[in-house]
Amino acid sequence: MECAISSGLYRSSPSLPLSFSTSISSTTATPSHLPKPFFKSRSFLCFPLVSRQNHPIRCQTSSRTPDDDGFVLEDVPHLTNFLPDLPSYPNPLQNSQAYAIVKETFVSPEFVVAEQNVVRKDSPRGVHFRRAGPRQKVYFKSDEVRACIVTCGGLCPGINTVIREVVCGLNYMYGVDDILGIEGGYRGFYSRNTLRLTPKVVNDIHKRGGTILRTSRGGHDTHKIVDNIQDRGINQVYIIGGDGTQKGAALIYKEVEKRGLQVAVAGIPKTIDNDIAVIDRSFGFDTAVEEAQRAINAAHVEVESVENGVGIVKLMGRYSGFIAMFATLASRDVDCCLIPESPFYLEGQGGLFEFIEQRLKENGHVVIVVAEGAGQDYIAKDMQATGEKDASGNRLLLDIGPWLSQKIKDHFTKVHKMAINMKYIDPTYMIRAIPSNASDNIYCTLLAQSAVHGAMAGYSGFTVGPVNSRHAYIPISRVTETQNTVKLTDRMWARLLASTNQPSFLGCNEASQKKVDGETIDDVINNTSIASS
Ligand SMILES: Nc1ncnc2c1ncn2[C@@H]1O[C@H](COP(=O)(O)OP(=O)(O)O)[C@@H](O)[C@H]1O
Ligand SMILES: O=P(O)(O)OC[C@H]1O[C@](O)(COP(=O)(O)O)[C@@H](O)[C@@H]1O
Numbered sequence: 295m296e297c298a299i300s301s302g303l304y305r306s307s308p309s310l311p312l313s314f315s316t317s318i319s320s321t322t323a324t325p326s327h328l329p330k331p332f333f334k335s336r337s338f339l340c341f342p343l344v345s346r347q348n349h350p351i352r353c354q355t356s357s358r359t360p361d362d363d364g365f366v367l368e369d370v371p372h373l374t375n376f377l378p379d380l381p382s383y384p385n386p387l388q389n390s391q392a393y394a395i396v397k398e399t400f401v402s403p404e405f406v407v408a409e410q411n412v413v414r415k416d417s418p419r420g421v422h423f424r425r426a427g428p429r430q431k432v433y434f435k436s437d438e439v440r441a442c443i444v445t446c447g448g449l450c451p452g453i454n455t456v457i458r459e460v461v462c463g464l465n466y467m468y469g470v471d472d473i474l475g476i477e478g479g480y481r482g483f484y485s486r487n488t489l490r491l492t493p494k495v496v497n498d499i500h501k502r503g504g505t506i507l508r509t510s511r512g513g514h515d516t517h518k519i520v521d522n523i524q525d526r527g528i529n530q531v532y533i534i535g536g537d538g539t540q541k542g543a544a545l546i547y548k549e550v551e552k553r554g555l556q557v558a559v560a561g562i563p564k565t566i567d568n569d570i571a572v573i574d575r576s577f578g579f580d581t582a583v584e585e586a587q588r589a590i591n592a593a594h595v596e597v598e599s600v601e602n603g604v605g606i607v608k609l610m611g612r613y614s615g616f617i618a619m620f621a622t623l624a625s626r627d628v629d630c631c632l633i634p635e636s637p638f639y640l641e642g643q644g645g646l647f648e649f650i651e652q653r654l655k656e657n658g659h660v661v662i663v664v665a666e667g668a669g670q671d672y673i674a675k676d677m678q679a680t681g682e683k684d685a686s687g688n689r690l691l692l693d694i695g696p697w698l699s700q701k702i703k704d705h706f707t708k709v710h711k712m713a714i715n716m717k718y719i720d721p722t723y724m725i726r727a728i729p730s731n732a733s734d735n736i737y738c739t740l741l742a743q744s745a746v747h748g749a750m751a752g753y754s755g756f757t758v759g760p761v762n763s764r765h766a767y768i769p770i771s772r773v774t775e776t777q778n779t780v781k782l783t784d785r786m787w788a789r790l791l792a793s794t795n796q797p798s799f800l801g802c803n804e805a806s807q808k809k810v811d812g813e814t815i816d817d818v819i820n821n822t823s824i825a826s827s
């Protein structure tokens with residue numbers, strides 16, 4: 295279905311349940327910061343919108359693929375969607391000395407961030423997200439805000455910086471001084487006391503790894519959490535966590551909306567694995583890659599100094615091999631990088647053993663970086679998989695590090711009668727338990743401030759993050775419906791293969807059947823489609 299000419303398409307979160315859309319249709323009033331909608335559907339709201347070039351925009355309502363110069367705004371919910379009479383106030387930042395010289399203090403609702411920044415000349419305009427930043431109007435009086443912050447899931451460098459900057463952002467920019475820390479992850483809402491957070495309390499925390507609020511897996515009970523939010527009179531909830539946490543945040547938002555509460559729910563994506571979709575990269579990733587260099591360097595120094603040295607460094611990456619790939623690309627000392635997305639095999643032509651043998655002959659040593667999630671199906675054939683899960687329901691992985699070390703040692707001892715000097719390094723927790731580096735600290739600050747501006751402006755049920763370097767408000771479902779993984783058909787993986795000259799393992803029968811972005815690897819070879827990015 296097509297909307298009228300001269301319109302933009304505002305698409306609400308695609309996976310919102312019927313209850314959400316029902317309440318939109320029955321109670322939605324146009325937020326005062328937006329023009330009046332002229333079309334509503336289950337998953338889309340259309341508002342008059344003229345493109346920046348001021349030419350009419352055509353839009354589609356039923357598919358994600360826009361036609362012609364189709365413009366799609368995947369919008370985030372606003373509190374006025376279900377609280378139409380919510381009063382707004384001038385943003386206190388208008389009196390801020392710091393912002394006084396900024397050309398445009400407030401982000402106009404017209405500004406959006408494109409999901410794709412490399413497009414063909416004649417391609418449609420495509421999907422956009424709201425640009426993050428302070429808005430002219432806010433929907434909370436500063437002295438009526440009671441905010442809380444919670445951290446969930448695994449650790450990641452920079453969590454404390456995000457906590458610090460949410461507290462300081464709320465306090466310095468908006469004059470909010472009622473901020474609570476929820477201890478120990480989601481279950482902390484209903485099983486622990488809260489911690490009072492002030493700029494003074496959080497002043498130094500960015501210099502420490504971990505999270506001062508502590509974290510946990512499991513324990514998400516939406517009703518108990520929202521009961522607690524209501525009981526404590528909390529009206530802004532900042533949730534720092536990965537894909538699992540963001541799914542939990544979406545449920546909290548839905549419940550808040552169902553109960554008609556004036557509560558802004560802001561998700562701040564955290565993952566050491568960089569597996570969160572849509573955003574450019576996750577905070578702490580840069581720090582983790584940098585720290586991984588130390589382990590790789592140690593492995594290299596060790597194996598270089600002995601005969602037939604084989605160094606193995608295991609890095610994190612459950613389903614996504616980004617840390618391993620970037621650490622390898624950065625290091626130049628790595629001979630081979632194994633990631634979950636690229637199946638490998640050991641024996642025979644084109645296999646890992648053959649490659650190691652060759653490198654040992656050439657250089658006398660070899661360094662292998664392996665992501666923890668690599669080769670899981672392959673190892674499962676060799677080892678008894680237990681099918682165990684962690685408290686959040688994440689599958690527990692078979693430990694590839696010791697398995698691979700043993701296989702290599704056995705092979706060279708038995709087949710080549712050759713003693714291998716194996717140096718196995720497992721720095722996994724070391725790289726995520728450290729404080730964030732300078733660039734991640736700045737990134738964390740921007741994330742935290744974007745979240746604060748979004749919540750104060752009345753947006754709710756959103757995630758913040760950079761999309762093509764510009765911070766945006768993204769519907770939570772967009773960052774949870776898929777996982778970000780290394781695309782073997784993208785140029786970055788090709789760059790890695792070119793730099794290490796490692797086998798591509800494409801001869802692997804199993805691998806060639808394995809689907810990569812909808813194509814088998816054989817298709818990829820036949821189409822020679824290693825392109826993009
Ligand atoms: N599908 C889900 N729905 C609701 N809550 C979830 C979901 N998946 C995970 N959670 C909750 O989110 C928190 C963190 O999840 P986890 O998967 O451990 O880490 P991460 O958020 O870093 O991926 C846990 O408290 C867990 O109970
Ligand atoms: O031992 P823990 O704390 O469960 O963490 C291990 C896992 O955490 C991760 O760092 C990812 O954690 P998140 O899903 O919380 O981001 C994985 O790389 C790793 O498998």
Ligand SMILES: [Mg+2]
Nearest residue numbers: 447536537538
């Ligand atoms: Mg996760």
